[in-house]
Amino acid sequence: MSVILGGGAGTRLFPLTATRSKPAVPIAGKYRLVDIPISNCLNSGINRMFVLTMYNSASLNRHIKNTYHFSAFSKAFVDILAAEQTPDNFKWFQGTADAVRQCLRHIEPFESEYVLILSGDQLYQIDFQQMFENHKRLGADITIATIPVTEKDASSFGILKTEGDYITSFVEKPKTGLEDWVSDTGEEMKAIGKNYLASMGIYIFNRQLLFDLLLNEKKDAADFGKEIIPQSIDKYKVVSYQYEGYWEDIGNIQAFFDANLALTADLPEFNLFDTNNQIHTRPRMLPPAKISGTTLDHAIIAEATIINASRIERSIVGIRARIGHDTVIANTYIMGSDYIETLHQIEEDDQHGVPKIGIGDNCYINNAIIDKNCRIGNNVRINGGSHLTDGDFPLYVIKDGIIVVKKGSVLPDGFAIE
Numbered sequence: 001m002s003v004i005l006g007g008g009a010g011t012r013l014f015p016l017t018a019t020r021s022k023p024a025v026p027i028a029g030k031y032r033l034v035d036i037p038i039s040n041c042l043n044s045g046i047n048r049m050f051v052l053t054m055y056n057s058a059s060l061n062r063h064i065k066n067t068y069h070f071s072a073f074s075k076a077f078v079d080i081l082a083a084e085q086t087p088d089n090f091k092w093f094q095g096t097a098d099a100v101r102q103c104l105r106h107i108e109p110f111e112s113e114y115v116l117i118l119s120g121d122q123l124y125q126i127d128f129q130q131m132f133e134n135h136k137r138l139g140a141d142i143t144i145a146t147i148p149v150t151e152k153d154a155s156s157f158g159i160l161k162t163e164g165d166y167i168t169s170f171v172e173k174p175k176t177g178l179e180d181w182v183s184d185t186g187e188e189m190k191a192i193g194k195n196y197l198a199s200m201g202i203y204i205f206n207r208q209l210l211f212d213l214l215l216n217e218k219k220d221a222a223d224f225g226k227e228i229i230p231q232s233i234d235k236y237k238v239v240s241y242q243y244e245g246y247w248e249d250i251g252n253i254q255a256f257f258d259a260n261l262a263l264t265a266d267l268p269e270f271n272l273f274d275t276n277n278q279i280h281t282r283p284r285m286l287p288p289a290k291i292s293g294t295t296l297d298h299a300i301i302a303e304a305t306i307i308n309a310s311r312i313e314r315s316i317v318g319i320r321a322r323i324g325h326d327t328v329i330a331n332t333y334i335m336g337s338d339y340i341e342t343l344h345q346i347e348e349d350d351q352h353g354v355p356k357i358g359i360g361d362n363c364y365i366n367n368a369i370i371d372k373n374c375r376i377g378n379n380v381r382i383n384g385g386s387h388l389t390d391g392d393f394p395l396y397v398i399k400d401g402i403i404v405v406k407k408g409s410v411l412p413d414g415f416a417i418e
Contacts, residue, residue, distance in 0.1 A: 002041045002116040003107070004034065005096055006053035006060060010121075012252040015397050015406045016371060021053065022250070023120030024060035026335045026372070028263055028272060029302035029318040031281045032063050033250060037118040038078060039279045044128035046116065047076035050107060052099045054083035054092055067282040081106055095222030101214040108211075115210050117203045117224065123259055123270055124247040125277045126202075131241045135204050138165055141236040142209070144229065145202035147243050148185040148194035151178055157198035158225050160240060167238045170199075170230040189244065197240060199225060200247055209236065246270050253399040257369060260333045264298040264314050286319065293325075304340060306358075322358030324378065330366045331384075334359070337373050349375075355410060371407035380411050383418035 010017035016025050023034035034051065041049055047070070053060055061080050068078035081103045083092045093099035100107075100117065107115075114135070116128060126145070135143040144167065146160055154174065161169040162183045174181060183197045203224060205213075213221075213228060221227035232238055246269035248259045262268055272279060286304040297313040304320045309327040318336030323329065341349070341357050349356050359365065360378035367384030370376070384403040391398050395409040396417060403417055 001048040001050070001107070001110055001112045002037075002046050002118060003100055003103070004037050004049060004051045004118045004120050005099060006034075006051055006057065006120050007055070009055050013250070013256060015392075015404055016253070016256070016369070017056065019056060019407060020059045021056045021120075023051075024056070024063060025121075025250075025256070026318060027123070027250075027256075027260060028279075029300050029316045029333075029336065030284075031279055032060070033123075034060060034064065034120045035067075035279055035281045036123055037120055038068065039277075040124065040126055040128065041116070041118075042280060043277050044126075046128060047074070048110060048112075049078045050081050050103065051078060051120065052081050052083075052093070052103055054099070057082060063282060067280070095226075096224045097214060097218070097228050098222045100210075100224075101219075104211060104214060112207055115205050115207050117205065119201045119249075121250045122201070122247065123250060124200075124243075125245065125270065125274065126243060131202075131204060134165075134241050135239070138239050139237060140204075140239040141206050142229070142232060142238045143204040143241050144238065145200040145243055146197040146240045147200050147247050148189040149196050149198045150193045151196065154178055154181070154196040154198065158229075160197045160199060162197060162240050165239045167233055167240050170233060172226055172230075185242065186244075197242065199229070200243065201225065201249070203229070253369070253397075253402055253404060257333065257402050260316055261314055261331060264300055264316065266298075284319070302336060305336070309359075318372075322356065324359060324361035324363070326361055327359055327363040328365070329359075332365050332368045332370065334370045335372045355412070360413070367401060368403040368405065370405045371409075373408045374405050375410045376405070377411055377413035377415065379414050381416040381418050388417075 007022035010022040013022055025033050027033055051064060064078055064080055070076040158172045159174055159181050160167050161181055182195045185194055218228055250256050289301045289305040291307045294307050294309045295311045299312045300316040302319040305317050307323045308325045309323040309329055312329045315329045315332045317334050320337040320340050321334050337357050346356050355375040355377035357373060357375055359376045362378055363380045365382045368382050382403050384401050386401045388398050388401055396406060397404045
């Protein structure tokens with residue numbers, strides 16, 4: 001079975017995590033981040049999943065409840081395990097290992113030989129069955145999915161040293177002495193400078209060992225990556241499963257922005273059109289997109305959008321978005337809306353001088369993320385870039401030159417950020 005970790009407070013993804021948890025953040029116009037690990041499990045034949053939640057979990061809980069339904073004759077499930085206070089424990093989750101420990105009493109009644117532990121905020125397509133077969137073939141106690149990285153990236157990850165398939169040592173985000181952490185990643189990876197193996201935060205544990213570690217041997221350990229894994233290497237058979245495909249840890253605004261816009265490429269590394277590895281999400285009964293007089297270039301357009309823009313390039317337009325006449329959108333992720341305004345509501349907006357939900361006429365938006373339910377008036381200019389200073393403002397945040405308009409913000413006619 002699988003345990004999917006719902007993530008911490010997600011401060012590096014603020015303001016996208018101001019009202020939702022990281023796994024609930026919308027991606028690619030119509031999905032949520034949590035759909036990725038769940039879909040990878042379903043595509044790999046793993047259909048019993050627990051999702052552990054704590055911070056801002058209402059929208060995540062609602063999404064899972066409305067999305068993952070199985071036959072009454074199936075044993076499949078995606079169940080939410082929320083952090084809870086009990087008579088013998090008044091603490092919230094203290095880390096990844098502590099989160100799983102606190103939920104073991106809910107997991108224990110379900111039989112399994114192995115437990116797959118996943119993060120809820122990563123982008124990848126992996127066949128976990130191959131990882132399980134490798135785990136069983138090597139007689140491993142713990143398997144860690146690893147990915148080759150360059151020297152430049154190594155300092156951002158937990159780095160593992162291997163001899164053959166077996167992990168011999170581990171260091172968390174090394175800043176110096178990297179020459180001692182080179183592993184044999186294969187000729188193809190070496191040729192492009194990827195000589196280090198980074199932990200992907202994806203683990204397979206033999207079930208009994210996981211219970212013993214969390215309840216007895218390491219009963220005070222809070223985190224898998226910082227405590228459980230490093231302290232298990234010398235005692236147990238811990239192996240590496242090297243993955244060489246696309247994987248992105250959506251840890252900050254820049255990574256989130258880049259990963260989304262990369263989906264607009266002709267042949268993106270993350271393939272939304274792979275029928276053998278479908279990404280599942282909530283089935284919405286929405287009308288198709290309606291586009292009038294717009295030039296589209298490398299754009300992803302979701303359902304129920306009404307677009308009259310003059311040009312949209314290298315951008316994603318999410319569900320129920322509305323874009324007015326003569327507007328130009330470039331290098332932008334528009335998340336869309338949670339509902340479609342009725343004609344009566346639009347008339348009320350006009351009477352009160354409030355912009356309609358969506359983006360108005362004659363706007364220019366570049367290098368931006370527009371969160372859900374925003375009202376952007378006419379003649380608005382939003383031009384992100386390196387010329388801007390980072391800051392948190394009432395209606396928007398600037399991070400690394402990317403302008404993030406906060407959920408539900410109202411930007412009046414003529415508003416400008418440039």
